[in-house]
Amino acid sequence: MSDDKPVHTPLEIKLKLSLERQxxxxxxxxxxxxxxxxYLTITKPDIAYSVSIASQFMHSPTMEHFNLVKKILRYLKGSVGHGIIMKKNESTQIIGYCDVDWAGNYIDHKSTTGYCTFVGGNLVTWKSKKQAVVARSSAEAEY
Incomplete structure (x- = not known):
């Protein structure tokens, strides 16, 4: 893949993967x-969501899923030198963000939720997880 061109995003918006391919x-x-x-998501949280999508098909991957993994690799090729940067500053302010995509998975209609926490402007924790049950409303998905 050394001759492949880098891409700017690891995943397309509104990606629809299927299980019915060869x-x-x-x-x-x-x-x-x-x-x-x-393993790489420890230091590259920007690929965590796309890698979690690819990991859902570990037992029955198709060529479509393999192309998704190749796109992640092309993104990594273009983002060499990017990662988590810790800066020394006097602030100890704690800020947290969370978000959810309501029924964003097109196969099982489950939501994915995620959060990240910053201390003094430095990213210290993050998580993205597919919810266990199908949410019937956006409020239920965010809860």
Whole structure:
């Protein structure tokens, strides 16, 4: 993939992945690659959501899912040098953000929720998780 051009985003907006395509012939290669990307999310939280999407298909990936992983790799190629930066400052202000996409998964209609916490302007915690049940309203999804 060294000749591939970098991309600006690791995932398309409103991505619709299906399970009905032809399975990937070498599943273990896909699993090892996604496992390495999961490990990389420790220092690259900007790929956490797209890697979580790719990891949902670990047991039955298709070529469409493999193309998603290749797009993440192309994004990483273009974002060398970006990561978590910790700056020394006098502030100890704690700020938190959260968001949810209501029924954003097109396969099972489950919501994904996430949050991040900053202390003194430095990112210290973050999490993105697919909810266990289908929310019937946006208020229920955010709860």
């Amino acid at each position: 399975p990937l012939p070498n599943i273990s290669y896909y699993q090892r690659l996604v496992g390495k990307l999961i």
